[in-house]
Amino acid sequence: MVTLKVSNVSLSYSSVKVLNDITFSLEENSVVSLLGPNGSGKTTLLKTIDGLLRPNNGSVYVNCKLVHKLSRKDVAKVLGYVPQKLEVSELTAFEFVLTARRPYVDFDYSKEDKRIALDALKEVGMLQFKDRLLTELSGGQLQKIYIARALASGANVLLFDEPTSNLDPKASSEVMRLLKRISLLSNKTIIISIHDLTLAYRYSDISIFLKDGKIVAIGKTDEVFNTDIIKLVYEIDAEVDKNKKIVIFYY
Amino acid sequence: MATSLYNRHFGTNPITLFYYFSIDLDLIILGDKIAESSGLDAKKFRLISTLLLALAEAVPTSFIGVVPFLGLVAPHLGRLIVGGSHKYLIPTSALVGSELLLVADLLGRIIIMPITIPVGIILSFIGTPILIILAVVRMGGNAKSL
Numbered sequence: 101m102v103t104l105k106v107s108n109v110s111l112s113y114s115s116v117k118v119l120n121d122i123t124f125s126l127e128e129n130s131v132v133s134l135l136g137p138n139g140s141g142k143t144t145l146l147k148t149i150d151g152l153l154r155p156n157n158g159s160v161y162v163n164c165k166l167v168h169k170l171s172r173k174d175v176a177k178v179l180g181y182v183p184q185k186l187e188v189s190e191l192t193a194f195e196f197v198l199t200a201r202r203p204y205v206d207f208d209y210s211k212e213d214k215r216i217a218l219d220a221l222k223e224v225g226m227l228q229f230k231d232r233l234l235t236e237l238s239g240g241q242l243q244k245i246y247i248a249r250a251l252a253s254g255a256n257v258l259l260f261d262e263p264t265s266n267l268d269p270k271a272s273s274e275v276m277r278l279l280k281r282i283s284l285l286s287n288k289t290i291i292i293s294i295h296d297l298t299l300a301y302r303y304s305d306i307s308i309f310l311k312d313g314k315i316v317a318i319g320k321t322d323e324v325f326n327t328d329i330i331k332l333v334y335e336i337d338a339e340v341d342k343n344k345k346i347v348i349f350y351y
Numbered sequence: 352m353a354t355s356l357y358n359r360h361f362g363t364n365p366i367t368l369f370y371y372f373s374i375d376l377d378l379i380i381l382g383d384k385i386a387e388s389s390g391l392d393a394k395k396f397r398l399i400s401t402l403l404l405a406l407a408e409a410v411p412t413s414f415i416g417v418v419p420f421l422g423l424v425a426p427h428l429g430r431l432i433v434g435g436s437h438k439y440l441i442p443t444s445a446l447v448g449s450e451l452l453l454v455a456d457l458l459g460r461i462i463i464m465p466i467t468i469p470v471g472i473i474l475s476f477i478g479t480p481i482l483i484i485l486a487v488v489r490m491g492g493n494a495k496s497l
């Protein structure tokens with residue numbers, strides 16, 4: 101079943117075209133990698149999908165509903181966006197995850213909201229850190245807490261902007277494995293903007309290569325990951341080892 | 352007496368409103384992007400909360416005058432006690448602030464009796480070292496996390 105449909109989306113910052121006629125649709129239970137060099141429009145596309153930016157042309161549909169016609173509260177119920185960098189406040193991990201329930205509350209969180217937040221923490225294996233302040237957590241732990249928050253929002257399309265950018269290789273693969281598991285178990289569509297091609301190759305079902313705001317290639321990861329496309333997008337020689345599932349760059 | 356009580360209550364009412372917005376305050380501190388993606392209109396909320404804050408500050412100040420450091424020290428101490436969640440921070444800050452004011456007023460009346468030292472001067476003496484200590488503690492914490 102199609103959960104997300106992006107149709108002919110174009111967006112410009114003043115006179116610079118950042119997204120140019122982007123069209124694709126995604127089904128549930130899939131991990132999607134959004135790939136491309138810096139400035140290719142990955143973050144702008146994620147923000148546009150989440151309705152934080154309004155496209156000049158085109159439209160975004162989630163569960164057949166036009167995102168830009170929905171209220172912010174209703175968008176938050178179907179789309180969960182995790183930015184690249186969050187301001188770390190002095191909330192505990194549990195309090196932070198609980199803020200994802202904001203679209204569902206009028207005045208205070210219900211018992212159900214608290215249960216959902218605890219379940220989300222349990223799902224990402226961070227329940228034992230629930231009373232820790234965010235300021236006391238490592239980068240990898242923080243990223244898992246962000247994932248728990250996205251889960252607690254109840255949205256079925258989750259957007260992650262470079263979740264592995266500040267993590268060591270072990271933590272990065274743990275985060276990607278976790279996202280893959282969530283997409284399979286919880287029927288979520290997960291879109292991840294990512295620079296690490298090996299991680300994208302290993303853990304994503306679908307890959308979208310962007311360059312200068314345009315889609316260069318889109319399709320099943322095994323099919324679109326090849327040296328020609330990587331050379332075209334990143335302007336660097338690379339080798340895709342299909343057996344070891346790694347991408348090697350020749351700098 | 353009744354008018355005076357009414358005035359005092361009117362002065363504290365905006366705090367109740369801020370308590371109502373405690374979830375939104377938690378969100379806005381995390382940044383506009385995360386606040387908006389959680390269903391909050393960040394710009395509108397900033398405007399409304401700034402206006403409310405101006406009201407919350409202006410009304411009591413117009414009745415009792417300027418009290419330096421109280422608004423700075425009380426929330427910081429409150430944060431040390433209950434953490435950053437505004438649901439607990441707002442009432443705790445109100446309690447800590449009123450206790451600080453009471454202590455400062457008491458000290459001002461008894462230090463060189465029968466002369467009364469203005470509460471603002473006493474609060475400056477209490478508030479300045481507290482703020483310096485808090486700043487040093489925070490810097491120490493940041494250095495540790497680096």
